[in-house]
Amino acid sequence: MTRVLVVDDDPAIRRTLGVNLRARGYEVEVVGDGRSALQAVDEQLPDVVLLDLGLPDLDGVTVLGRLRAMAEVPVIVVSARTESDDKVEALDLGADDYVTKPFSIEELLARVRAATRRAGAESPALRVEVDGLALDVSDCVARRDGEEIRLTPTEWRIVEHLVRRRGRLVRQTDLLHAVWGPRFDRQTNYLRVHMSSIRRKLERDPGHPRLFLTEPGMGYRFVA
Incomplete structure (x- = not known):
């Protein structure tokens, strides 16, 4: 949208x-x-x-x-x-x-x-390399230390929305609207589940994320 x-x-x-x-x-x-x-x-x-x-x-x-x-x-x-x-x-x-x-x-x-x-x-091709992780958001390709990582289409939509706004807070409602549509204002559990999966796949230490950060009660931020 x-x-x-x-x-x-x-x-x-x-x-x-x-x-x-x-x-x-x-x-x-x-x-x-x-x-x-x-x-x-x-x-x-x-x-x-x-x-x-x-x-x-x-x-x-x-x-x-x-x-x-x-x-x-x-x-x-x-x-x-x-x-x-x-x-x-x-x-x-x-x-x-x-x-x-x-x-x-x-x-x-x-x-x-x-x-x-x-x-x-x-819009230019968007590629990010940080801490052994290479993200080619434009072509939906992710690699960690050269090994390809597979994300679902929904995970890629979330990653793209965050990466294109790197360093900026993306509010929960904005992310829900961008990925699922304007009727999904309150389904924050969708975000929690998918962000957990994204961190498990892309963070070196998912328990202590450094790239995909949560701002409690507000939203998410990609920092690289």
Whole structure:
């Protein structure tokens, strides 16, 4: 499920975008200021950000610059600023697209689809080597000291979601949504069972994991 972060100080726009995106199958988080946006990205990397420039605390251009320093997430600026200088500055800072208000919902959704397609097409192969463990997440190949380790498709989905967000906390609900779908909010036992199996297969000492860590009551983190 594609995760969209909506950053806008206007409650009506947040509500409109939230309703329309969810109706089309997107997972949506909405925030009303720049600091909340940066915190949301730090806690759970979205697939695309819709960013207003007129925020109440940090200017949207400042938020855009900080986002670019944090991650390569696609950013679509959605702003009432129509001057060409504003557009040029945002695009030069790394915005992937620029939409002016008022906007057509269908056009904005088309731009979201285009941005996520480009990001998916450009996503690099993901390989990690640490402590004798080699993970090729893109090709679903794992080896410990040269010996191949077999993971189930579900285990690979969990591993990929964590590894692509290495070092970041992935909350239990986010991981459940990503692997099993939005109806699986409370099945944390699924995660416990599969994480135990993943550690047994991939950790050198499963009883004292160093790579796949649990943040009690919150979620999981891959550290390498």
